[in-house]
Amino acid sequence: MEFEEVIKNRKSIRKFKDNGISDELIYKLIELANLSPSAGNLQARSVIIVKNEEIKKEIAKICYEQDFISKAPVVFVVFANLDESAERYGERGKNLYALQDATIFTSYLQLIATNYGLSSCWVGAFDENALKKLFNIKENLKPIAVLPIGYSAEEKKRPPRKSIKELIIREI
Ligand SMILES: Cc1cc2nc3c(=O)[nH]c(=O)nc-3n(C[C@H](O)[C@H](O)[C@H](O)COP(=O)(O)O)c2cc1C
Numbered sequence: 001m002e003f004e005e006v007i008k009n010r011k012s013i014r015k016f017k018d019n020g021i022s023d024e025l026i027y028k029l030i031e032l033a034n035l036s037p038s039a040g041n042l043q044a045r046s047v048i049i050v051k052n053e054e055i056k057k058e059i060a061k062i063c064y065e066q067d068f069i070s071k072a073p074v075v076f077v078v079f080a081n082l083d084e085s086a087e088r089y090g091e092r093g094k095n096l097y098a099l100q101d102a103t104i105f106t107s108y109l110q111l112i113a114t115n116y117g118l119s120s121c122w123v124g125a126f127d128e129n130a131l132k133k134l135f136n137i138k139e140n141l142k143p144i145a146v147l148p149i150g151y152s153a154e155e156k157k158r159p160p161r162k163s164i165k166e167l168i169i170r171e172i
Contacts, residue, residue, distance in 0.1 A: 006115050011158055013119035014068040016150030020051075021074050021118065029112050029149075036108040039097035044085040045105045045144075048135055050075040058134055063126040063146055072120075072148030077131065078106045083140035102144040109147060119152035 001009070026049060038044065050056055051074055059077070060070040069075060080102035085093030110120050123146040131143045 001115050006111055010110055010114040011119070011156045012121040013150075013152045013154060013156060014121050015152070015154040016068075016072045016119070016148070017153045019073065019151050021149065021151075025116060025118075026074060029109055029116070029118075032112045033105050033108040036104045038101040038104065039085060039093065040088055042085055042088060042093075042097075043101060044081040044093070044098040045102040046079045046081055046141060047105075048077040048079075050077065055134070059126075059131070059146060062130040062134060063123050066123060066125070068121070069123060069146065069148045072150040074149050076106075076109060076145075076147040076149065077135070077143060078102050078109075078145045078147065079137065079141040080144050081140060082142055099142070099144060102142075106145040106147060109149075113149050117151070118149050120147050120149040122147060 030047065030049075034043070050059065053070070056070040056072070056075050059075055060067050063069055080098035082094045082098045085098035085101065087093070089097055106122065110122065113120050126143065126146055128143055131137075131146075132141070137143075
C-alpha cells in the first residue's frame with residue numbers, strides 16, 4: 001500500500017470479522033512497530049498480546065463495557081515503562097518521554113496493521129488500576145492504550161477534522 005493510502009485508510013473500526021490473525025502477522029506488526037522512535041532510544045514501552053477469549057472479555061469490562069473489544073481476534077495492551085525512562089531523564093522521562101514512547105509505538109502499530117489489511121481502534125477509556133491488576137503488572141508500568149485489532153466488518157466514514165486553519169496557530 002502507498003504510504004498516503006495507509007494514512008487515509010486507517011479509521012477507528014469497532015466491528016471485526018471472526019477471522020483470526022496468524023502469529024506470524026502479529027509478530028510482524030510488533031517487529032515493525034519496534035522500529036518507531038523513542039527518547040534516547042530507551043524504548044520505554046512494553047506490550048501484552050491477548051488472544052484469550054475470557055481475558056478479552058475482562059478487558060472490555062475494564063474499558064467501561066466497550067464490548068466490541070472482546071470481539072477482536074487480538075487485543076494489544078501497550079504500557080509505558082516509567083522507571084526505564086526516569087532512570088536517565090528523571091521527572092521528564094517519567095511524565096513525558098515514557099508516555100510518548102508507548103504512544104508512538106501504538107500509532108505505528110495502527111498504521112502497520114492498516115498496511116496489512118487489518119483495522120483497529122485506539123481505546124484510551126479504561127480503569128488503569130483494574131487493568132494493572134488483571135495482568136498483575138508492576139507499579140512502574142503504566143497502561144497507555146488498549147488496541148483491538150482484526151479484519152474490519154464495517155464500512156466507515158472518517159469523522160470530520162479541524163480545518164488546517166484551525167490547526168495552525170501561527171505561520172511566522
Ligand atoms: C487517546 C485516544 C483515546 C481513544 N479512546 C477511545 C475509546 O475509549 N473508545 C473508542 O471507541 N474510541 C476511542 N478512540 C478513537 C477515537 O474516537 C477516534 O480516533 C476519533 O473519533 C477519530 O476517528 P478515526 O480514528 O476513525 O479517524 C480514542 C482515540 C485516541 C487517540
